[in-house]
Amino acid sequence: MAVPVILVTGFLGAGKTTLINHLLTASRGRRLAAVVNDFGAINIDADLIAENADGVMSLSNGCICCSLQGDLLRTLSGLLRREPPPEAIVIETSGVSDPAEVVRSLLDPVVWKDAMLETVVAVADARALADDPALLDDALCRSQIASADIVALNKADLVDEGDLARARAAVAALKPARVIFPVEEGRIAPELAFAGGGHDPVAPDSRATERARFATPRFETTAFTAEKPLDLAAFQAAIGRLAPHLVRAKGFVTFAGQPARPMLFQLVGERATLGPAPAGLAGGAVRLVLIGEMGRLDATVAHSMLAACIAPEAGS
Numbered sequence: 001m002a003v004p005v006i007l008v009t010g011f012l013g014a015g016k017t018t019l020i021n022h023l024l025t026a027s028r029g030r031r032l033a034a035v036v037n038d039f040g041a042i043n044i045d046a047d048l049i050a051e052n053a054d055g056v057m058s059l060s061n062g063c064i065c066c067s068l069q070g071d072l073l074r075t076l077s078g079l080l081r082r083e084p085p086p087e088a089i090v091i092e093t094s095g096v097s098d099p100a101e102v103v104r105s106l107l108d109p110v111v112w113k114d115a116m117l118e119t120v121v122a123v124a125d126a127r128a129l130a131d132d133p134a135l136l137d138d139a140l141c142r143s144q145i146a147s148a149d150i151v152a153l154n155k156a157d158l159v160d161e162g163d164l165a166r167a168r169a170a171v172a173a174l175k176p177a178r179v180i181f182p183v184e185e186g187r188i189a190p191e192l193a194f195a196g197g198g199h200d201p202v203a204p205d206s207r208a209t210e211r212a213r214f215a216t217p218r219f220e221t222t223a224f225t226a227e228k229p230l231d232l233a234a235f236q237a238a239i240g241r242l243a244p245h246l247v248r249a250k251g252f253v254t255f256a257g258q259p260a261r262p263m264l265f266q267l268v269g270e271r272a273t274l275g276p277a278p279a280g281l282a283g284g285a286v287r288l289v290l291i292g293e294m295g296r297l298d299a300t301v302a303h304s305m306l307a308a309c310i311a312p313e314a315g316s
Contacts, residue, residue, distance in 0.1 A: 002116035003080060004088045005106060006193050009144045010123030011135070012095030015154040019123055019186030020092055026190045033079050033086035035072065073105065076115045088194065089115065098140055099147040112275060119193050119248075119268050122148030124171055126155045126182065130163035133170035145174045149248075149269030150192050156182035178244065178293075179269040191219045191291060192247060219247065219291055222299040224306045226286040229254040234309040242290070242305060243267060245297045251288035252277050256311035 006023065008016050024032055072091070079086055093099055099120065106117040122144050128135060135141055145151060151171055156164055164182060171180050181192065232255045239249070249267040253274075254260075262277035265288070290302055 002112065002114055003085060004118035004194070005076075005115050006088060006090045006118055007093070007099060007102060007106065007120045008090065008123065009093045009097065009099040009120065009147065010095065010152075011125050011128065011141060011144070014095070014123040014125040014128075015152075015186045016092050016095070016123045019121070019152060019154065019183075019188055020090055022186045022188065023090060023190060023193055027088070027194075030087040030194075031084065033082075033089045035075055035079075035089060035091045072102070073111065076111070080114055088118070096140070098143045100143050103147050107273075109275075116264075118266070120147055120149045120271075121152055121188065121193060122150070123152045123154050123186070124167070126153045126164055126167040127158045129153075129167035129170050130159050133166060136170055136174065142174060145171060148175065149179065149271050150188075151175055151180045152186070152188045153180055153182045154186055155184070157184040176244075176270065178247070178296075189219060191221075218294060220294055220297070221289055221291045222297065222302060224251075224286070224288045224290065224303055226307070226310055228286075228310050228313075229256045229259040230286060230306075230309040231256055231311040234311075235306075238305040238309050239267060239272065242297075242302055243270075243272075245292055245302075247291045247293060249288060249290045251286070253286050253288065 008020055010016050020034060024034065076089065079089055091102075093102060099122075103117065103120060105111060106115065124145065136145065153164075153168060153171060159167065168177070168180055168182065181188065230253055235253065235255070242249075246267060248269070249265070251265055252262050253265050254262050262285075263274050264277045266273045288306065290297060290299075
């Protein structure tokens with residue numbers, strides 16, 4: 001199965017390295033590797049991250065979005081050949097990198113089958129934005145935010161409620177409020193980066209209609225399972241209606257007309273993808289995990305909407 005990739009981008013000094021270290025230490029035993037791009041001949045960030053990662057690869061003295069893009073893909077290939085391979089890879093771009101090109105590279109089908117882009121997290125500085133919302137007039141800063149699935153509004157503890165509201169409003173001009181999360185010292189909820197939060201969407205769950213709460217009290221999840229394929233158009237419409245209430249969703253689906261061809265579905269922020277499932281996965285079944293903030297997702301309604309997507313059997 002493809003190894004998930006977490007891409008971390010954001011402003012210079014916003015706290016990307018701090019956030020990555022938090023993800024690495026909160027990984028619940030996962031083997032994580034880190035790829036760090038520090039724009040300079042000496043890669044300081046790699047040293048700061050090294051003790052927490054299973055392996056750190058440094059890309060220095062160039063920008064990951066342009067001159068080092070080939071190096072990044074070769075580095076990913078090298079990490080994937082390790083035995084055992086990492087269970088996830090976290091990539092930190094430098095503060096001067098435009099992540100849009102990196103995202104395009106990671107979404108290439110050839111790369112995707114082995115290293116699947118899971119989440120793009122942009123780190124923004126709440127203090128800096130509160131002092132100067134015009135920072136987002138800069139094309140690079142705007143691209144960093146626009147490319148993100150999740151925005152971590154870091155250093156929220158260093159501003160008062162009014163300043164935090166102003167900083168959040170500045171970001172909300174570019175991204176929906178539901179994907180903007182104030183955090184302190186980079187302590188983003190792992191569930192925002194790693195889809196499923198330990199729930200296996202492949203395994204049938206007899207309690208699928210029940211909600212489960214994460215270790216982070218702010219989020220909860222519900223699972224949906226079905227043994228029959230879905231109607232593609234109905235599923236797309238249902239996800240469109242559910243998306244404003246979700247932080248993310250992930251799982252395996254099959255569709256009428258191609259019941260033997262399981263697909264991997266991911267929704268994170270505003271980005272939804274549908275691609276081939278890992279080889280060997282049996283077709284026919286549907287296994288989905290939906291993740292939302294506490295109180296925002298009505299599990300009963302979500303299940304009813306998804307159940308209505310089950311395609312009628314031929315001749316019925």
